Amino acid sequence: MDSGGIAAGAEDVVSFFRECGERGEVALPVVRTGSYGYAFADPLVEVKNAAADPPVLYGLVDKAVAARIVEEHIGQGRLINDHIVASRIRGLALDGPTTAILVKDTSQEDGDKTKFLQASILDELKNRDYGDRIQVVRALDMGIYQEGVVVQLLPSCVTYTNVLSRDIARIVDGCGPSGAVLNDLLHSRPDTQVRIVLRNCGKMDPESLNAAIAHGGYEGLVRAFTDGKPEAVIETIQASGLRGRGGAGFPTGLKWKLTRASEADHRFVICNADEGDPGAFMDRSILEGDPHAVLEGLILAAYAIGADKGFFYIRAEYPLAVKRVELALTQAREHGLLGRDILGSGWNFDAEVRLGAGAFVCGEETALIASIEGRRGSPEPRPPYPSVSGLWGKPTCINNVETLAAVPWIVAHGADAYARYGTGESKGTKVFAVTGKVRNSQLVEVPMGTPVREIIYDICGGMQDNLDLKGVQTGGPSGGIIPESRLDTPVAYESLQALGSIMGSGGMLAMNENDCMVDVVSFYLKFCVDESCGKCAPCRIGGYQMLQLLLKIGRGRGSLEDLEQIERICKTMQCASLCGLGQTAPNPVLSTLRFFKEEYLAYIEGGASYARKRKRALSEGKSLKEAG
Amino acid sequence: MQTATKSPLEDLDTEMRAEIRHCLDKWKEKDGNLIMILHEIQNRHGYVPRGASLFLAQETGVAVARIYEVLTFYHYFRLVPPGKHNLTVCNGTACYLKGSGRVLGELERRLGISEGKTTSDRLFHLETVRCIGYCAMAPAMVVDGKAMGKLTTDDVASVVEKIRKREEGESNGQSRN
Ligand SMILES: Cc1cc2nc3c(=O)[nH]c(=O)nc-3n(C[C@H](O)[C@H](O)[C@H](O)COP(=O)(O)O)c2cc1C
Ligand code: SF4
Ligand code: FES
Numbered sequence: 001m002d003s004g005g006i007a008a009g010a011e012d013v014v015s016f017f018r019e020c021g022e023r024g025e026v027a028l029p030v031v032r033t034g035s036y037g038y039a040f041a042d043p044l045v046e047v048k049n050a051a052a053d054p055p056v057l058y059g060l061v062d063k064a065v066a067a068r069i070v071e072e073h074i075g076q077g078r079l080i081n082d083h084i085v086a087s088r089i090r091g092l093a094l095d096g097p098t099t100a101i102l103v104k105d106t107s108q109e110d111g112d113k114t115k116f117l118q119a120s121i122l123d124e125l126k127n128r129d130y131g132d133r134i135q136v137v138r139a140l141d142m143g144i145y146q147e148g149v150v151v152q153l154l155p156s157c158v159t160y161t162n163v164l165s166r167d168i169a170r171i172v173d174g175c176g177p178s179g180a181v182l183n184d185l186l187h188s189r190p191d192t193q194v195r196i197v198l199r200n201c202g203k204m205d206p207e208s209l210n211a212a213i214a215h216g217g218y219e220g221l222v223r224a225f226t227d228g229k230p231e232a233v234i235e236t237i238q239a240s241g242l243r244g245r246g247g248a249g250f251p252t253g254l255k256w257k258l259t260r261a262s263e264a265d266h267r268f269v270i271c272n273a274d275e276g277d278p279g280a281f282m283d284r285s286i287l288e289g290d291p292h293a294v295l296e297g298l299i300l301a302a303y304a305i306g307a308d309k310g311f312f313y314i315r316a317e318y319p320l321a322v323k324r325v326e327l328a329l330t331q332a333r334e335h336g337l338l339g340r341d342i343l344g345s346g347w348n349f350d351a352e353v354r355l356g357a358g359a360f361v362c363g364e365e366t367a368l369i370a371s372i373e374g375r376r377g378s379p380e381p382r383p384p385y386p387s388v389s390g391l392w393g394k395p396t397c398i399n400n401v402e403t404l405a406a407v408p409w410i411v412a413h414g415a416d417a418y419a420r421y422g423t424g425e426s427k428g429t430k431v432f433a434v435t436g437k438v439r440n441s442q443l444v445e446v447p448m449g450t451p452v453r454e455i456i457y458d459i460c461g462g463m464q465d466n467l468d469l470k471g472v473q474t475g476g477p478s479g480g481i482i483p484e485s486r487l488d489t490p491v492a493y494e495s496l497q498a499l500g501s502i503m504g505s506g507g508m509l510a511m512n513e514n515d516c517m518v519d520v521v522s523f524y525l526k527f528c529v530d531e532s533c534g535k536c537a538p539c540r541i542g543g544y545q546m547l548q549l550l551l552k553i554g555r556g557r558g559s560l561e562d563l564e565q566i567e568r569i570c571k572t573m574q575c576a577s578l579c580g581l582g583q584t585a586p587n588p589v590l591s592t593l594r595f596f597k598e599e600y601l602a603y604i605e606g607g608a609s610y611a612r613k614r615k616r617a618l619s620e621g622k623s624l625k626e627a628g
Numbered sequence: 629m630q631t632a633t634k635s636p637l638e639d640l641d642t643e644m645r646a647e648i649r650h651c652l653d654k655w656k657e658k659d660g661n662l663i664m665i666l667h668e669i670q671n672r673h674g675y676v677p678r679g680a681s682l683f684l685a686q687e688t689g690v691a692v693a694r695i696y697e698v699l700t701f702y703h704y705f706r707l708v709p710p711g712k713h714n715l716t717v718c719n720g721t722a723c724y725l726k727g728s729g730r731v732l733g734e735l736e737r738r739l740g741i742s743e744g745k746t747t748s749d750r751l752f753h754l755e756t757v758r759c760i761g762y763c764a765m766a767p768a769m770v771v772d773g774k775a776m777g778k779l780t781t782d783d784v785a786s787v788v789e790k791i792r793k794r795e796e797g798e799s800n801g802q803s804r805n
Pocket of ligand 3: 278279280718719720721722723724758759760761762763764766767768
């Protein structure tokens with residue numbers, strides 16, 4: 001459970017299980033974990049009855065479902081309908097008798113078909129006298145979409161797609177002792193997702209150091225110490241091709257090298273956990289799900305650059321992340337992973353938490369430094385870069401949460417293991433928080449180079465309510481919008497930039513045919529205007545004036561000259577703003593002017609009556625046509 | 629200039645003074661502690677009272693203007709006490725796209741206040757926040773620390789009315805005693 005899960009009622013469910021445990025109704029240990037990423041099904045509960053049984057993941061668990069889990073699943077070994085989130089493992093062989101069959105109709109018009117298939121399979125099983133040995137259960141989600149009825153056999157996880165009534169007999173045949181896999185129905189494509197950063201999220205208790213260690217935590221650190229010099233860590237990270245996940249994508253190894261090269265008596269490392277993109281929650285989920293991984297990354301960064309002090313700069317709006325990081329720090333200190341002479345290496349390092357206070361611009365490096373120093377967060381001109389003169393004038397290395405979480409894995413498994421994933425310029429994996437009008441909003445981690453289309457359709461189940469996708473926004477207020485026609489673009493720094501968007505920190509927002517680009521762009525720009533620190537004129541005045549023009553267009557009072565003026569302001573802001581906020585604020589505007597100009601023109605040509613109609617449609621969540 | 633009213637500093641009770649001194653002790657070894665101290669004060673009181681800032685300035689020698697510079701720069705800090713019930717509507721991108729505007733509009737109409745304001749009876753405080761990590765259940769809001777998702781305008785109306793009813797019940801109960 002993470003904050004999302006808690007918001008969805010996970011606390012109640014945990015205390016319910018605990019109470020059952022105290023009353024002796026449940027003999028299993030109850031463990032809290034971070035989020036596995038399936039936000040659409042929060043809160044989630046994984047049940048592992050006996051060592052030999054495969055774990056079963058239940059979604060949308062409230063108290064009533066929890067009670068059924070205790071009584072039916074734990075008590076009688078019966079699986080519960082409509083709540084199971086099926087395993088993403090795609091089994092290829094039947095290694096033993098089947099004990100349960102999951103069914104789910106994965107086409108959008110999901111109605112009685114699932115129930116019908118369930119009943120048919122049950123009948124067929126009864127005919128063969130398998131009825132009491134094999135359960136047939138309706139699943140909540142299969143991780144496969146638009147593939148008709150999907151059936152998964154447990155425990156083998158052999159998965160069949162597009163199953164028709166006439167296939168049932170064959171499937172049931174295969175459940176017998178000498179059953180064979182039906183190759184024509186088999187879904188053998190492995191899951192697109194690769195979990196490196198999210199390796200432990202949702203799988204262990206994030207508040208336990210022992211759990212972290214049992215899941216490979218601090219192996220990287222031990223490795224770094226035994227392999228020798230800090231420079232070796234830098235070399236590994238450089239060879240892995242890891243680039244910053246906070247937005248700018250600067251090569252991490254190079255940043256460390258530069259910081260190490262700056263002569264100084266003290267150096268600092270900072271974990272940037274200010275996650276400013278409104279509507280993105282990757283960093284929070286990582287901090288809440290596996291805080292020790294991020295801490296280990298920070299310690300490794302500090303060791304590599306020769307820092308003696310580190311900070312976690314976390315948004316105050318993330319109290320659970322703050323709590324779990326503070327706990328991780330205390331545990332690490334108690335076990336000699338922080339403090340003096342870490343693990344007998346003779347090297348000293350400690351870290352502490354500093355809170356942000358609700359200013360987006362504080363995610364920018366120099367503003368973040370000002371904020372840790374206790375001042376208002378105004379950016380400073382660079383150079384000097386923080387790697388030369390940062391916190392209190394000392395060389396400082398700032399890295400994003402996700403960047404740091406990848407570091408221990410790379411050090412433990414080697415640069416090649418990481419660089420195996422990805423494209424030429426973008427190595428490894430990237431976590432995205434997919435939200436908006438998709439069917440299943442969730443956290444995904446995919447190798448760089450995965451097409452956006454695959455993320456939206458294959459992993460997140462496509463669009464909600466069968467509406468058409470219009471565009472996908474990446475990079476939040478600093479990013480752009482990828483139109484449907486470019487959906488096969490692979491996610492990588494270079495390809496997204498070529499489209500006028502950015503990778504950003506990992507927010508990915510899907511918009512459907514009813515959404516209005518002018519409206520969304522005004523929303524993003526308003527955000528930037530609100531968050532502008534006001535230090536430099538291009539951003540402070542340019543942003544404000546551009547917003548006025550956009551709003552004017554949105555009222556149906558705009559002209560073609562206004563569009564030209566907007567483009568001019570965009571150019572000025574890009575060139576002349578002091579920090580990244582002002583430089584990138586025009587991105588959503590420019591990208592929509594490039595791909596969705598007709599929507600601006602519709603407002604200009606349609607005038608006030610069109611604008612009113614559009615507004616009504618938007619406020620009712622309807623299409624322009626439906627709103628009349 | 630003569631003022632009839634006492635300065636907020638004189639109003640500050642000894643308990644708060646002790647609290648702030650304690651906080652200063654805890655943080656005095658650390659550089660750049662001002663924001664963390666302000667966080668602690670707000671955590672305790674729900675806002676940063678003017679008296680607390682003045683006292684902090686007096687104790688640390690930091691100019692009041694500098695404390696206020698920080699307080700007003702960061703959205704998180706409040707200078708006025710919150711209401712008895714706090715409604716925080718998420719206005720992050722995912723929620724915006726899914727109709728947080730409708731939710732906020734309904735609340736503003738029902739409470740007769742705009743975002744960032746408290747009702748005159750101090751019963752409700754309405755504000756917006758950017759993403760509470762509940763995007764999958766957008767549009768979302770937090771009511772007195774408890775999150776709710778997939779909101780409709782009917783849902784929020786009933787939340788407000790329920791709180792109102794409960795409060796009326798309580799005050800009636802009290803007046804009968
Ligand atoms: C306005 C603005 C906001 C930013 N917000 C964040 C943020 O919330 N989190 C983050 O990690 N980086 C953010 N960045 C990027 C950081 O300045 C910096 O590039 C990053 O933390 C470096 O870490 P990385 O190399 O690991 O990506 C922001 C940059 C700008 C200009
Ligand atoms: S670009 Fe905007 S946020 Fe950045 S320094 Fe200038 S005014 Fe401040
Ligand atoms: S955008 Fe509202 S919860 Fe994330």
